[in-house]
Amino acid sequence: MTESPVSQHTPDKSETPAPEGEASPQQRKQMEAAYQQMKRQMAMKKIAEEISHKIMVLSGKGGVGKSTVATGLALSLAEQGLKVGLLDIDITGPNVPKMMGLDGMRLHVEEGRIYPNIGHSGVKVISMAFLLEDEDTPVVWRGPIKLGAIQQFIADVEWGLLDHLIIDFPPGTSDEPLTVVQSLPDIDGIVIVTTPQDVALLDSRKSISFAKTLNVPVLGVVENMSGYTLRGKTEPNSRLELVGPGGKMIEVEADDGGDWSAVLDIFKRGGGEKTASDLKVPFLGALPFDPGVLRGGDDGVHRIIANPSGESAKAFAKVVEAISEQLSNEDESGVNII
Numbered sequence: 001m002t003e004s005p006v007s008q009h010t011p012d013k014s015e016t017p018a019p020e021g022e023a024s025p026q027q028r029k030q031m032e033a034a035y036q037q038m039k040r041q042m043a044m045k046k047i048a049e050e051i052s053h054k055i056m057v058l059s060g061k062g063g064v065g066k067s068t069v070a071t072g073l074a075l076s077l078a079e080q081g082l083k084v085g086l087l088d089i090d091i092t093g094p095n096v097p098k099m100m101g102l103d104g105m106r107l108h109v110e111e112g113r114i115y116p117n118i119g120h121s122g123v124k125v126i127s128m129a130f131l132l133e134d135e136d137t138p139v140v141w142r143g144p145i146k147l148g149a150i151q152q153f154i155a156d157v158e159w160g161l162l163d164h165l166i167i168d169f170p171p172g173t174s175d176e177p178l179t180v181v182q183s184l185p186d187i188d189g190i191v192i193v194t195t196p197q198d199v200a201l202l203d204s205r206k207s208i209s210f211a212k213t214l215n216v217p218v219l220g221v222v223e224n225m226s227g228y229t230l231r232g233k234t235e236p237n238s239r240l241e242l243v244g245p246g247g248k249m250i251e252v253e254a255d256d257g258g259d260w261s262a263v264l265d266i267f268k269r270g271g272g273e274k275t276a277s278d279l280k281v282p283f284l285g286a287l288p289f290d291p292g293v294l295r296g297g298d299d300g301v302h303r304i305i306a307n308p309s310g311e312s313a314k315a316f317a318k319v320v321e322a323i324s325e326q327l328s329n330e331d332e333s334g335v336n337i338i
């Protein structure tokens with residue numbers, strides 16, 4: 001970061017009191033801190049103005065697919081020709097770079113400004129992972145340092161003009177979302193990701209009330225890993241009985257060509273929609289359980305890039321459409337939708 005004029009005139013550290021009319025070293029330190037804070041706030045305001053839409057992706061529970069949804073959302077929007085940034089705030093377990101094919105990349109810093117790495121479909125990516133020396137060593141940052149780093153990642157990044165900035169978080173109702181909301185003005189809203197199990201749904205209820213305390217609109221709930229489609233071939237027009245999860249019998253009918261398919265509700269289904277309706281927030285859609293999503297996370301090629309006409313990509317497209325609709329509702333009404 002560039003030094004402030006105040007710091008350039010800091011005298012030596014002798015304890016001798018400052019001559020009358022001059023600031024003491026302690027006063028200079030305070031002035032320097034205030035100056036840096038003011039500069040950062042101005043930078044954040046400018047960044048907020050240059051980014052049309054800012055969307056936070058949260059979940060109450062870990063491992064439900066936040067990073068997968070955040071990355072997929074960024075890619076889908078970028079594929080529509082929009083300018084998109086993806087900010088990965090997860091300091092302890094950042095995995096967005098892997099999903100964006102940017103594993104092992106470092107940050108590019110020039111004259112105190114941080115430049116994002118460019119991932120698939122031209123998405124600009126900033127991740128704490130770009131700071132890590134070694135991905136196997138966990139980062140243990142004390143609270144204030146971590147929150148300062150987040151502020152710096154918002155204020156000092158050269159995003160340029162963006163249509164959308166998607167922000168991925170660690171799980172839970174921690175300090176990180178609060179810091180982002182306090183630092184970056186005009187957040188459009190929060191997308192809450194859940195899986196259909198009761199425990200995840202309970203946590204997503206907590207996320208919704210957390211959003212209310214943050215005073216940020218909830219754009220809606222996405223149900224991830226919602227049903228797995230099993231396919232097969234048998235005699236044309238014949239009937240089959242399958243044993244589904246929990247021993248439930250599922251009857252399927254093959255078509256004229258003998259093809260059949262059945263949706264297995266691995267973690268139940270429909271809970272996300274019910275939670276959304278109970279808490280009066282929009283339901284944005286369901287994404288199927290797809291082993292290709294898992295492989296994509298490992299290989300660095302997201303499912304919607306690897307198989308753009310597949311079921312997951314289509315489901316993602318619907319979710320993106322629902323989010324865009326919520327954003328345009330907000331743009332029109334200019335009011336919170338909670």
Ligand SMILES: Nc1ncnc2c1ncn2[C@@H]1O[C@H](COP(=O)(O)OP(=O)(O)OP(=O)(O)O)[C@@H](O)[C@H]1O
Binds near residue numbers: 063
């Ligand atoms: N629809 C899906 N089908 C199959 N696997 C999925 C799906 N969504 C996510 N996964 C896999 O589940 C794992 C967890 O997903 P992800 O990392 O996106 O979750 P997260 O909520 O960001 O986790 P964390 O809380 O640790 O940040 C990953 O291995 C991912 O590839």
Ligand SMILES: [Mg+2]
Binds near residue numbers: 068
């Ligand atoms: Mg994650």
